[in-house]
Amino acid sequence: MARTREFDTDQAVERAMDLFWRRGYAATSMQDLIAELGIGSGSLYAAFGSKEKLYALALERYCSRNAGALIAHLESAEEVRPALRAALTAMAEADLCDPERGCLMVNAATERASDPATADRVAATMRLVESTLAGALERARARGELAPDKDPVALARFLTTFIQGMRVMGKARADRTFLEGAVEAALTTLD
Amino acid sequence: MARTREFDTDQAVERAMDLFWRRGYAATSMQDLIAELGIGSGSLYAAFGSKEKLYALALERYCSRNAGALIAHLESAEEVRPALRAALTAMAEADLCDPERGCLMVNAATERASDPATADRVAATMRLVESTLAGALERARARGELAPDKDPVALARFLTTFIQGMRVMGKARADRTFLEGAVEAALTTLD
DNA sequence: CTTATTTTGTATCAATCAATCCATAAAGAA
DNA sequence: TTCTTTATGGATTGATTGATACAAAATAAG
Numbered sequence: 001m002a003r004t005r006e007f008d009t010d011q012a013v014e015r016a017m018d019l020f021w022r023r024g025y026a027a028t029s030m031q032d033l034i035a036e037l038g039i040g041s042g043s044l045y046a047a048f049g050s051k052e053k054l055y056a057l058a059l060e061r062y063c064s065r066n067a068g069a070l071i072a073h074l075e076s077a078e079e080v081r082p083a084l085r086a087a088l089t090a091m092a093e094a095d096l097c098d099p100e101r102g103c104l105m106v107n108a109a110t111e112r113a114s115d116p117a118t119a120d121r122v123a124a125t126m127r128l129v130e131s132t133l134a135g136a137l138e139r140a141r142a143r144g145e146l147a148p149d150k151d152p153v154a155l156a157r158f159l160t161t162f163i164q165g166m167r168v169m170g171k172a173r174a175d176r177t178f179l180e181g182a183v184e185a186a187l188t189t190l191d
Numbered sequence: 192m193a194r195t196r197e198f199d200t201d202q203a204v205e206r207a208m209d210l211f212w213r214r215g216y217a218a219t220s221m222q223d224l225i226a227e228l229g230i231g232s233g234s235l236y237a238a239f240g241s242k243e244k245l246y247a248l249a250l251e252r253y254c255s256r257n258a259g260a261l262i263a264h265l266e267s268a269e270e271v272r273p274a275l276r277a278a279l280t281a282m283a284e285a286d287l288c289d290p291e292r293g294c295l296m297v298n299a300a301t302e303r304a305s306d307p308a309t310a311d312r313v314a315a316t317m318r319l320v321e322s323t324l325a326g327a328l329e330r331a332r333a334r335g336e337l338a339p340d341k342d343p344v345a346l347a348r349f350l351t352t353f354i355q356g357m358r359v360m361g362k363a364r365a366d367r368t369f370l371e372g373a374v375e376a377a378l379t380t381l382d
Numbered sequence: 383c384t385t386a387t388t389t390t391g392t393a394t395c396a397a398t399c400a401a402t403c404c405a406t407a408a409a410g411a412a
Numbered sequence: 413t414t415c416t417t418t419a420t421g422g423a424t425t426g427a428t429t430g431a432t433a434c435a436a437a438a439t440a441a442g
Binding site for chain 4: 001002003004006029030031041042045050051
């Protein structure tokens with residue numbers, strides 16, 4: 001009945017995510033996106049509506065993927081502490097491999113906190129990270145990996161905060177020694 | 192011999208800092224600055240050269256002031272641990288009082304890490320924060336406030352990272368309970 | 383094939399961007 | 413005063429911004 005879309009919407013969001021991730025929201029122009037995505041502006045606006053809406057989709061994708069990776073790390077393994085160490089080390093490694101990139105969610109929190117949709121998405125993801133960590137630490141305590149007098153929720157809040165700090169330090173040219181030292185020190189809160 | 196400048200350069204940088212702080216670099220236009228500073232564009236460019244140079248001055252001021260506050264907190268007090276707690280609590284309090292604002296240095300690290308001047312200034316300030324913390328913790332160890340087997344440098348790196356995380360969480364709508372819990376958990380690394 | 387519907391690509395919009403120009407004003411030196 | 417020098421502020425620059433208009437092309441149902 002009608003002409004079929006020539007580009008893959010999913011792939012377009014993926015590439016837009018990549019561009020917003022590297023350059024930020026304001027510094028990424030629609031022309032940049034058009035050039036990178038290889039889609040005409042007419043098609044782009046017909047498919048996504050506006051720059052803000054495309055950004056929202058990109059951020060949503062990033063947040064669910066990122067939180068998903070943490071959940072996968074923590075809920076698949078039996079032993080919690082090694083899994084947590086592995087998750088933190090993986091984040092540090094990502095920052096070291098690609099220091100220019102950082103974390104799209106942290107970028108969103110700092111650059112676009114005044115936008116309600118962005119703020120809501122970031123806050124919701126932070127809560128998910130917190131509750132995932134709290135759940136894992138609760139499990140650790142039940143398993144005897146964590147002392148009974150430790151507070152899983154307080155520790156989860158602490159770790160959530162520390163993780164965001166790592167993303168910032170990664171962009172601030174922190175080296176391997178720095179980040180790994182910080183991770184080891186952070187993990188002593190569990191002892 | 193020549194006409195005297197009518198505006199206060201120092202105050203102009205101060206107000207520019209305020210604007211960049213709240214809105215970010217890209218989202219702050221020269222027209223915004225002209226309106227906020229009450230200076231004509233001719234005078235502004237004659238005095239500061241470009242938007243980037245004005246931003247550099249604003250960031251420099253913020254960084255030295257911020258690191259200075261931490262140094263003042265840690266090096267004035269005799270007991271290190273209460274001073275460190277007070278410093279972290281003050282940061283959390285600042286985030287809670289003005290959540291829209293966040294930290295200009297964190298914003299700079301995330302939004303403008305690709306600019307060498309910005310990246311250098313941020314990295315240098317991070318190193319100053321780290322060494323200040325390391326010095327304080329070294330002193331704490333000498334005073335018997337910190338166990339001899341603790342590593343002041345690793346702890347300083349950890350705390351530097353945690354502080355940046357707090358700035359991010361403050362913008363992500365973290366509440367008082369969250370931030371205070373995180374601070375208390377972070378401080379247990381010293382035990 | 384015809385027709386209805388959607389996509390595509392280009393041209394284009396007004397608005398805004400950072401930056402420059404320049405006539406005028408002001409202030410100290412001679 | 414007169415002269416030199418700098419500051420001021422508004423007009424203006426060309427480029428770019430996010431977004432829209434629209435004709436041509438493509439698709440599938442009837």
